[in-house]
């Protein structure tokens with residue numbers, strides 16, 4: 372059984388079936404990409420996984436426990452963390468302070484803004500933050516103000532803010548959207564480094580095939596709300612159904 376099990380999930384918006392009987396299993400410690408044309412239902416599926424949308428029917432379990440009906444922060448505490456398309460960092464805090472925020476929020480069970488207002492020096496948290504920053508190669512930039520970071524470094528910082536929560540499943544929503552080629556390559560390298568340093572499951576929703584084929588071990592192709600095929604990158608590349616539905620051939 373996968374760490375994430377999606378079974379018979381349906382979601383309608385009025386007359387439109389955004390998710391149509393989705394079955395998907397993501398194995399622990401793998402990187403699984405979900406690709407598909409615009410309107411395929413990728414974002415809808417992601418929103419179900421983070422608790423922003425409740426499906427009309429079906430089940431979703433994480434590590435054997437249902438996540439349906441739980442609030443986003445509860446799902447986050449279960450070990451599912453999401454990396455946003457645009458980094459969500461506090462520009463007026465330093466890199467180091469940003470990475471401490473999820474630690475405070477977790478300990479207090481409080482909201483991010485509350486944590487933001489209550490940054491105190493605390494040894495255990497500082498040590499944890501330093502370890503994570505080392506993991507994403509940002510330790511030497513820890514005193515820089517976040518707003519002054521390059522785009523690529525903001526992405527590294529955001530990744531650190533996710534990792535400091537020790538997620539078991541990292542959801543990445545088009546992590547390289549809008550990035551220049553060099554930043555895209557850097558992000559791919561960063562995700563590979565993270566995978567080498569810690570055991571983590573990644574689910575990537577991605578448009579850029581270069582990113583998908585560089586990172587994914589399994590690929591699910593979603594079309595019109597339904598998984599069309601699931602296979603290894605090599606098999607997906609040559610799959611006639613995929614070429615037709617996704618590459619428009």
Ligand code: ADP
Nearest residue numbers: 384387389407408409410411412413414415416
């Ligand atoms: P993708 O992310 O793969 O491009 P989406 O999940 O965003 O696809 O959308 C799937 C379908 O559901 C699309 O036809 C979209 O227009 C529709 N849709 C998504 N969200 C809503 C919503 N909140 N209300 C109505 N229709 C929606």
Ligand code: MG
Nearest residue numbers: 410413414415
């Ligand atoms: Mg989308």
